[in-house]
Amino acid sequence: MQTKDHWENLYVKKGEKSVSWFQQHALTSLEIIRRTTASKSARIVDVGGGASTLVDDLLGEGYRELTVLDISAAALHASKLRLGGNGDRVNWIEADITEAVLPARHYDVWHDRAVFHFLTDPEARHKYVEAVLHAVKPGGQVIVATFGPNGPLRCSGLPTVRYSPESLHDEFGERFLLIEHKEEAHVTPSGAVQQFIYCYCRKQDA
Ligand SMILES: C[S@@+](CC[C@H](N)C(=O)[O-])C[C@H]1O[C@@H](n2cnc3c(N)ncnc32)[C@H](O)[C@@H]1O
Numbered sequence: 001m002q003t004k005d006h007w008e009n010l011y012v013k014k015g016e017k018s019v020s021w022f023q024q025h026a027l028t029s030l031e032i033i034r035r036t037t038a039s040k041s042a043r044i045v046d047v048g049g050g051a052s053t054l055v056d057d058l059l060g061e062g063y064r065e066l067t068v069l070d071i072s073a074a075a076l077h078a079s080k081l082r083l084g085g086n087g088d089r090v091n092w093i094e095a096d097i098t099e100a101v102l103p104a105r106h107y108d109v110w111h112d113r114a115v116f117h118f119l120t121d122p123e124a125r126h127k128y129v130e131a132v133l134h135a136v137k138p139g140g141q142v143i144v145a146t147f148g149p150n151g152p153l154r155c156s157g158l159p160t161v162r163y164s165p166e167s168l169h170d171e172f173g174e175r176f177l178l179i180e181h182k183e184e185a186h187v188t189p190s191g192a193v194q195q196f197i198y199c200y201c202r203k204q205d206a
Pocket of ligand 1: 003007008021022023047048049050051052053069070071072075095096097098112113114115118
């Protein structure tokens with residue numbers, strides 16, 4: 001099955017609140033964005049944002065230049081329905097991040113929770129990092145959360161790659177300065193605990 005069909009099926013069959021990665025609020029992501037991004041006009045993209053409520057909470061806090069990109073139309077539809085009229089204030093992009101055509105040096109903040117770790121093919125990871133280098137402004141913030149060294153080896157029927165903060169930073173390379181990292185124990189709707197790491201980097205000038 002193609003990657004897109006896989007994700008579409010998951011959202012349609014399970015619903016946005018029963019998927020294993022569901023969070024009522026993306027508290028760790030919100031805390032990092034709040035602390036690092038003072039300007040409410042900062043351009044923020046949530047890559048593989050799916051049906052996450054991060055966009056609701058960012059809108060609620062006054063951020064007004066928000067983009068949610070996801071490969072799944074069903075996930076984006078769920079978020080739009082939930083947001084009602086506020087959904088018109090968000091830029092929605094249905095695309096595979098390894099193929100997406102994004103504007104150059106455009107985003108102040110790139111956020112990804114639980115997408116990069118599904119890229120098991122080195123070529124796909126290379127394309128992803130190229131997309132970050134292309135689309136994030138010099139000096140922009142890059143927040144990426146993946147399964148940690150003790151996280152699951154598979155999720156939702158797909159294999160994953162587990163990272164330490166150092167090995168995740170290695171994937172991105174010297175053009176990114178690792179500012180800080182955090183660990184989180186995510187409790188899934190069925191009660192399983194998954195280790196996540198969040199890395200917050202700055203894209204160096206150049
Ligand atoms: C585990 S979910 C995480 C969703 C969201 N970030 C959150 O924390 O609730 C992974 C998301 O990435 C999307 N996705 C998977 N592969 C992708 C790709 N190559 N490009 C864009 N989105 C992708 C899926 O549709 C799904 O919404």
